[in-house]
Amino acid sequence: MSVKLTLLPSGEAMQVPLGTLLKDALPQGSVELICSGLGTCGKCRVQIISGLVPPTAHEQALLSGQQLRMGIRLACSYQLWQDTEVLLPPRETTASAQWLDCLPEQTSPNLLLAVDLGSTNLKLALLSQGEWEIVAQAQVSNRQKMFGADVLSRQHFANEHPQGRRLMQLLVVESLNHGLRLLRQEAPTPFSITRVAIAGNSVMLALLLGLQFTAGVDVAKLVREYPLAQAPATDLGLDVDESAQLCLLPPLANYVGSDMLACILTSDFGSGTEPALIVDIGTNVELALGTQEVIFVCSTAAGPAFEGGEISCGMSATLGAVHTVTWAADHYQVQTIDNAPAIGVCGSGLFSAIAAARDNNQLAANGRLASTELRLTAHVALTQHDIRQFQLAKAAVRTGIDILLAQAEISVDAITAVYLAGDFGKHVAVPDLVACGLLPEELVGSVAKIERGCIEGIIRYCRQNTEAVAALLARIEHVELAAQLAFQERFVANMLIGPAVPYREVE
Incomplete structure (x- = not known):
């Protein structure tokens, strides 16, 4: 029937x-x-x-x-x-393509394709192989996200469904080919792609390769050792020249990908003598704390709250998303993307709203709202459940920072620079991160935002000699947060919204 x-x-x-x-x-x-x-x-x-x-x-x-x-x-x-x-809801798209001023007439028609393989969006850049200038760029949605916002959900789907691995691979390859089609449609002259370099989360790279892996497997090692990583890019189904070689930047650990390696290269982070911190916020947060001798890295599962997931009025940073919230006498004033009518809150707006509510005493440090909801506009409000999801995500990130400081045996005062990477880092207001307790107060004046960090890092990787890259990789030490005795205690302390207790006091 x-x-x-x-x-x-x-x-x-x-x-x-x-x-x-x-x-x-x-x-x-x-x-x-x-x-x-x-x-x-x-x-x-x-x-x-x-x-x-x-x-x-x-x-x-x-x-x-x-x-x-x-x-x-x-x-x-x-x-x-x-x-x-x-x-059905309208289909959201983030697809765009743009050719820059340095057009192909000024470069070789044989171009390098650099890809930032994000879990939500894929960023593509075409580079002249002689001058290493970006001549065009595109961004498209990663179609894998229909099967989960986080990499663990996609890994589960790939392993549990008969055609799961193949489907995950097809979806990301088709997304990349969609970006290439957009670039070709906008191109002033024909071009060829003779090399493809990709950086991303370890699991994302494994899904791109169609690899089979289960919990407990060293995914980063699996990707590094897979022979396809230096094979023709057309073997994956990418719409590039048949001779185009595929290069995958080596991931650093199971959930610390080669996108973090790219950010380290972009910021000259690895060459400095003073301690510095990189924070790459997404569904999976990656952190790196560098000293003169060792670069400590870790990952923490913040979940999708910072990207609008699991928030009742949450949305991605698109038309109509609230990105800034301020208190004006007796109500909240909001700013939205493209000044469109407010229809939801994106990640930066979530931080801004919570910081404003704390400053206005409508939200307690323990996360309890003064009323049943935090009403921002007639149609947009945060619930108590939303606040709790934010607390869990924020605590995960701050706890990762605290534990890396303990591993390096340095105080927060010793950090001379903090680099915020990724789209979220580009848009969020640093004072809001401090007000909510994600970053220590001592670091507010040391924060810099890395623009196109992953793409720039891919360029530097391709230009560096193998000995320099090997020396950098030898300094990296992965820290497994869940194995740290103080993790749970510190996580609970970091659930508070506002300046957190220094790590040494808890320890």
């Missing part, structure tokens, strides 16, 4: 078996499945126009009464028991 499912606004109709989960009936990419369809993130929202059935327990937990009355449901929980019309 089947029922009719009609998708709006397209009007596409189909017959599906009775009782099918809506997420399984929808075309791929129709909704976000940040939690891989486990019913925990609440992002796969759709509006049921007709055929509405009572809400599930997951829907009652993650949606407000008003949303439920409006017919808002979760595609991962909603079962089709009768003919149904469903209104």
